[in-house]
Amino acid sequence: MAVESNGNTEASIKIPTQIKFTKLFINGDFVDSVSGRTYETIDPRTGEATTRIAEGDKEDVDLAVKAAREAFDNGPWPRLPGLGRRRLMMKFADLIDENVEEIAALEAIDAGKLFSGLKAVDIPVAAETLRYYAGAADKIHGETLKMSRELQGYTLREPIGVVGIIIPWNYPSNILFLKVAPALATGCTIVIKPAEQTPLSALYYAHLAKKAGIPDGVFNVVTGYGHTAGAAISSHMDIDKVTFTGSTEVGRLVMEAAAKSNLKSVSLELGGKNPFIVCDDADVETAANLVLQGSLCNKGEVCVASSRIFVQEGIYDQLSKKLVEKAKTWVVGDPFDPRTLQGPQVDKKQYDKILSYIEVGKTEGATLLTGGKPCGEKGYYIEPTVFSDVKDDMRIAKEEIFGPVISLMKFKTIEEAIKRANATKYGLAAGILTKDLNIANTVSRSIRAGIIWINCYFAFDLDCPYGGYKMSGFGRDFGMQALDQYLQVKAVVTPLYNSPWL
Known part of the structure; x- marks a missing residue:
């Protein structure tokens, strides 16, 4: 047999956490869903219910996007010097390190992942991903252009706006920060939809983001199902970009919804064989x-x-x-x-x-x-x-x-x-x-x-770009290239003195 410990020993193993956060996180507060509905999360070790989580839907996504839109259009986050974003992201990462055992326990309960591996690798890597992109926050620069005519030109690299982030259940922390960290570094605001099977760590991270001083409306989490909350994010007219990791079949639906709404930018990391x-x-x-x-x-x-x-x-x-x-x-x-x-x-x-x-x-x-x-x-x-x-x-x-x-x-x-x-x-x-x-x-x-x-x-x-060919998707996570997914390039042109345009 390949089994020494067959999944029936949980009663003798002390789980080092309690579940504290089960509501949606919108505009800096934990709130019930508009409908008041909740759903059960299941402990895969036993097949039994762990707790009940707020079930977000289109109305909740609307509220989260409204908060993110306001935070982007009028709030301080995109307007902070990169140094300011870097400091807050570093503080966020430090808080993750301080709570690594509790977060690891939540993911073990939610996803059946090894507690030892989560504590030693997954959660520390999530914190390091934040630090990596925090270091880039004050180094996002445009270029001076050598124009062919009597013109002065340069480019600005500006945050794309409100980003919808839909993540899978197999690596809830790592994939979350694979997308959250570069988005925050560039000055974007975000609405996260964790997998319905594994929402606990994302909600805990929302608590830590608030504690770190990330402004209200910048970091929002809507828990719920893919066909409702996830679909609402993909098709939302006020979301400027959606990034998704998951199956090829669902990735196709995300892309279709984005195309049919406001032609928002899409990046997909999908299946593999x-x-x-x-x-x-x-x-x-x-x-x-x-x-x-x-x-x-x-x-x-x-x-x-x-x-x-x-x-x-x-x-x-x-x-x-x-x-x-x-x-x-x-x-x-x-x-x-x-x-x-x-x-x-x-x-x-x-x-x-x-x-x-x-x-x-x-x-x-x-x-x-x-x-x-x-x-x-x-x-x-x-x-x-x-x-x-x-x-x-x-x-x-x-x-x-x-x-x-x-x-x-x-x-x-x-x-x-x-x-x-x-x-x-x-x-x-x-x-x-x-x-x-x-x-x-x-x-x-x-x-x-x-x-x-x-x-x-x-x-x-973290330095090595990662993404797919063919039906495994497009766009690259990790590395400095990941920042490009969350930036727009704006060209600015003025005539030189004595040019024909004056």
């Missing part, structure tokens, strides 16, 4: 560890998960055997247990989806080497699952599963691997494991994806 090519010269132990991390990290609920493992025929059998050995010792259990490597899937819908894909894989003829079953008596736990003999036309090789499922696919030549790796509608990420620099360079230039990892995986960094 990411290839990881393992060559014959790779060390099998290293390959197994990278494949496991690339496929099982965060329960496989990762858009850049290595979900198609192309293994060269010379080490295919060795790697298959090694992966099975390691998967059988992979600890699935309560995310608050420090022994746990994999917590529960985020909710029953995702849990059922993953199990249905496992059945599809077996039906279509893939060989189930290990796993494939639920874990424990309650909660949404699934064993790490390894399939071999996976063919390119199988659904588990074509469709995004978003769960702890590894699909092994054999190849002969690197040319074949490249062609098969590119045979997908997605283009988010890819990996290559080889000792041959020529092969590594050939693959990295040949695969159509936004980020290529050579002899590593999940090698993210």
Whole structure:
């Protein structure tokens, strides 16, 4: 069994937090929804309700956008010198660090993510993302233009305005600040719609933003469902830009709504079916560890998960055997247990989806080497699952599963691997494991994806732009390029002395 702690130990584990914030955050205050409706959030460790959250709708989005519009058009935030925004963002980041344990506990309860990983990585990275873009807030400059005629010209880089931010449930903190931090640095005001499954940390961050001194109306959070609150943000006439991370299907709806309303700017980071090519010269132990991390990290609920493992025929059998050995010792259990490597899937819908894909894989003829079953008596736990003999036309090789499922696919030549790796509608990420620099360079230039990892995986960094090709979306997060998504370029031209225009 891959299970040492099966998700039924939560009663013996002290959870270091209480849920304090469950209402919408609009114009600096926590408020009930206009309708008064609430909905239950579910603890994926047990399948039981955690608390009730205000259910925002179009009317609530209208109020949040009105506050954000007023804060942008007439408030101090866009007019502060960059140094002023930087100071407040730094204070915001410090407050996150001071409350890291409480925020980590909220996300573990909400998303089933590992408490240890949240405390050590996710929440500190969220704070560092704020600091990174805070450092850019006073360094946003235009250019002086050398005009071809008797004209003086320069450009201004100005904040785009009110930004609607719609985030998914798999990385509630990291993706939130991936978008919030550059938007705040440029002087934009924001309306955030967290995933309905994972609203708790976003509401806590709203409390910290207020405490840090972020002006009222700049940071707003409307909790609720995608088809109501999310749709209202996408189609709102007073929102100047919407940024979305999530599925390709929903991304298409966001883009359609934006186009049909005020042609607002859109950036999308969407799904992936990411290839990881393992060559014959790779060390099998290293390959197994990278494949496991690339496929099982965060329960496989990762858009850049290595979900198609192309293994060269010379080490295919060795790697298959090694992966099975390691998967059988992979600890699935309560995310608050420090022994746990994999917590529960985020909710029953995702849990059922993953199990249905496992059945599809077996039906279509893939060989189930290990796993494939639920874990424990309650909660949404699934064993790490390894399939071999996976063919390119199988659904588990074509469709995004978003769960702890590894699909092994054999190849002969690197040319074949490249062609098969590119045979997908997605283009988010890819990996290559080889000792041959020529092969590594050939693959990295040949695969159509936004980020290529050579002899590593999940090698993210704040300086490194991240985004997709094809149906994995467009626009880039991370790096200084992310600022461009939240800025407009304005040209200013005046005639020179004695020019024909005077």
